[in-house]
Amino acid sequence: MTTLEAAADAARDNLTALESEAIHIFREVAGEFDRPVILFSGGKDSTLLLHLAIKAFWPAPVPFPLLHVDTGHNFEEVIDFRDRVVEKYGLRLVVAHVQDWIDDGRLTERPDGTRNPLQTQPLLDTITEHKFDAVFGGGRRDEERARAKERIFSLRNAFGQWEPRRQRPELWNLYNGRHRPGEHVRVFPLSNWTEADVWNYIAREEVDLPSIYYAHQRKVYRRDGMWLTEGPWGGPREDETVEELTVRYRTVGDGSCTGAVESTASTVEDVIAEVQASRLTERGATRADDRLSEAAMEDRKREGYF
Amino acid sequence: MSSLLRLATAGSVDDGKSTLVGRLLYDTKSVLADQLDAVQRASVDRGLSTPDLSLLVDGLRSEREQGITIDVAYRYFATPKRSFVLADTPGHVQYTRNTVTGASTAQLAVLLVDARKGVVEQTRRHAAVLALLGVPRLVLAVNKVDLIGYDEAAFTVIAKEFATHAASLGYAEGSVLTIPVSALVGDNVATSSENTPWYTGPTLLEHLETVPVAPDPHEAPFRLPVQYVIRPRTPEYPDYRGYAGQIAAGTVRPGDEVVVLPRGLRTTVESVGTADGQLDEAGAGSSVTVLLADDLDIARGDLIASAADRPEVTDEFTAALCWLSTKSLQPGARVLVKHGARTVQALVEELNSRFDEQTLSTVEGPDSLELNEIGSVRLRLSEEIPVDDYAASARTGAFLVIDPKDGDTLAAGLVGERFSALGGSEQ
Known part of the structure; x- marks a missing residue:
């Protein structure tokens, strides 16, 4: 194979093509918007977003701050990881604490104790307060x-809502970021990635992740068919027994409704093998909030969720 | 290392497109247990005896209630050889808008027809739109062959008729393949069917896995729209000035003579790289950062191009517009044009003609251009920009037309005279 053919082959490689597309999107937003921000929780998709942003602007620093909507129901390992990453790359982190909204009465705790649905208002309030006009999500x-x-x-309206009828056709690699004052645009550079792509890329690029994505010992209890962990969010109830199992997390969200899966996958290669063999989607397996109803995600999007 | 193929599907209502897409996902094991459970439950609720695979690709609740799909949906599946990004474009409502969107990034399109009906009006329209957008390869999937008793003669009639139509649109023989399939039963989708012994070609999936990913970037002259100027101003990189963008066409190597447009400044490429290091060469589709030998004033919106083969720099050109908005276009309209990384004001001086995709002919001097219509216009811009003919370099011949009042995307624009190549008699 000639070098020309090798170069052409490399450009057609699946992961390289997805990386190029994501980098193009980051640079386009940097060029067209005044105040972009990256939603960053320390979870794997947002860590991957940040990795791509760093590559897009290298050797200059990432020209956007990070925003974390903190439910207070955190995994300690993830918050530690978040803070390490922020320090390592000299980034600016804005944190919106859901607890602050509960304390001053703008939000009320739900009877079931889950705080994922409570993230929407702090997110929108913070977008408004900081005048963010482009919000990267994973x-x-x-x-x-x-x-x-x-x-x-x-495109999101002034209430942060997604209106199916106002979404614009997207042609070639030309993105239209025009919006009215008070509106903003959510930007999804990982749109065309699959879960397998994410893990294969994490392996290729040796991206560091919070330890809870890999197998570890944890005290858990069974609820709604998921393994939930003990924590300040309540649980286990009296009728729920705690067991110590070897588990890992496929997604990381609010601790009250993010389930662990039984797994012995302790390296990224193990995880890739497990994802390939898995018979359940990420969200179906581990996110109680998506199980609420078949149209759960559609409803939350209309309300201004990610 | 697996490669990536971007494809689009198109078909008329009831051709079984959702079932075919569902079948591709199902047969490549891209459907996971919880998704399949949901489909099985819904199928039972509807009184069906086997799972309705089309339910795998039904998206929004509003669609499920109305039983229609109203927008382009993206699906993902993979085999060990290739990963696929599939733009599933609904056929019946807003077909131009959806087909144009899906086709703009597609390297191949799968058109569906019902074997009992053959090539119909909408098949011809879809093929014309795909040709207009320059999708390099077509597959005609003749679906529901089980319902015509796997009749070879009937299939051959359809294949020949389509081949003739595709040829009139400019498709060479080797770029079109017709396959007899049954999405419902699975014939020739992922596995060769014993029911069609007379068909010796590849299954749909085999073809998708092995078809060359066109076009070859080495054939086109180099084009790099500058998206962003990277200036770290750090102690380590005090004077670094890198021009970042995704290569639109061609290839670039250190030492190449280039010209920066629209101003026409000549210089030499010093280095090409990414965060992973310097490259000997980079080609179309790669997001790179280029350093130039001379210290020039270059900003977002400029285009770095091959000095030997440069695009035209002009403030006036003819273009085809695929009108995507419910607001109609009249001559004299003031719009914004987004081309590469540059957005400029524009005036629609003339509305020359409207393309009739059914008869492949043009209607001269229409009063307006309406939703889902395709027309040829004369545009005048507020400043000069470097443009290529879409046929020669799609990514630097493509642009968006944007409404300056509310920011809506009004049209997909293609620089040049596009209709004559499609059999349309322009003048």
Whole structure:
């Protein structure tokens, strides 16, 4: 094979093509928007987003701050990881604490104690307060049926809502980021990635992740068919027994509704093998909030969720 | 290392497109247990005896209620050889808008027809739109062959008719393949069917896995729209000035003579690289950062191009517009044009003609251009920009038309005279 053919082959490689697309999207937003921000929780998709942003602007620093909507129901390992990453790359982190909204009465705790649905208002309030006009999220179209038609540039109205009828056709690699004052655009550079792509890329690039994505011993209890962990969010109830199992997390969200899966996958290669063999989607396996109803995601998107 | 193929599907209503896409996902084991459970439950609720695979690709609740799909949906599946990004474009409502969107990034399109009906009006329209957008390869999937008793003669009639139509649109023989399939039963989708012994070609999936990913970037002259200027101003990189962008066409190597447009400044490429290091060469589709030998004033929106083969720099050109908005276009309209990384004001001076995709002919001097219509216009811009003919370099011949009032995307634009190549008699 000649070097020309080798170079052409490399450009057609699946992961390289997805990386190039994501970098193009980051640079386009940097060029067209005044105040972009990256949603960053320390979870794997947002860590991957940040990795791509760093590559897009290298050797200059990432020209955006990070925003974490903190439910207070955290995994300690993830918060430690978040803070280490922020320090390592000299980034600016804005944290919106859901607890602050509960304390001053703008939000009320739900009877079931879950705080994932409570993230929407702090997110929108913070977007307004900081006048963020482009908000990067790690959403992927393969995650859920309601996301299959999501745009890479997703226009949100002044209430942060997603209106299916106002979404613009996306042609070639030309993105239209025009918006009215008070509106913003959610941007999803990982739109075309699958869960397998994410893990294969994490392996290729040796991206560091919080330890809870890999197998570890944890005290857990069974609820709604998921392994939940003990924590300040309540649980286990009296009728729920705690067991110590070897588990890992496939997604990381609010601790009250993010389930662990039984797994012995302790390296990224083990995880890739497990994902390939898995018979359940990420969200179906581990996110109680998506099980609420078949149209759960569609409803939350309309309300201004990610 | 697996490669990536971007494809689009198109078909008329009831051709079984959702079932075919569902079948591709199912047969490549891209459907996981919880998704399949949901489909099985819904199928039972509807009184069906086997799972309705089309339910795998039904998205929004509003669609499920109305039983229609209203927008382009993206699906993902993979085999050990290749990963696929599939733009599933609904056929019946807003077909131009959806087909144009899906086709703009597609390297191949799968068109569906019902074997009992053959090539119909909408098949011809879809093929014309795909040709207009320059999708390099077509597959005609003749679906529901089980319902015509796997009749070879009937299949051959359809294949020949389509081949003739595709040829009139400019498709060479080797770029079109017709396959007899049954999405419902699975014939020739992922596995060769014993029911069609007379068909010796590849299954749909085999073809998708092995078809060359066109076009070859080495054939086109180099084009790099500058998206962003990287200036670290750090102690380590005090004077670094890198021009970042995704290569639109061609290849670039250190030492190449280039010109920076629209101003026409000549210089030499010093280095090409990414965060992973310097490259000997980079080609179309790669997001790179280029350093130039001379210290020039270059900003977002400029285009770095091959000095030997440069695009035209002009403030006036003819273009085809695929009108995607419910707001109609009249001559004299003021719009914004987004081309590469540059957005400029534009005036629609003339509305020359409207393309009739059914008859492949043009209608001269229409009063307006309406939703889902395709027309030829004369545009005048507020400043000069470097443009290529879409046929020669799609990514530097493509642009968006944007409404300056509310920011809506009004049209997909293609620089040049596009209709004559599609059999349309322009003048």
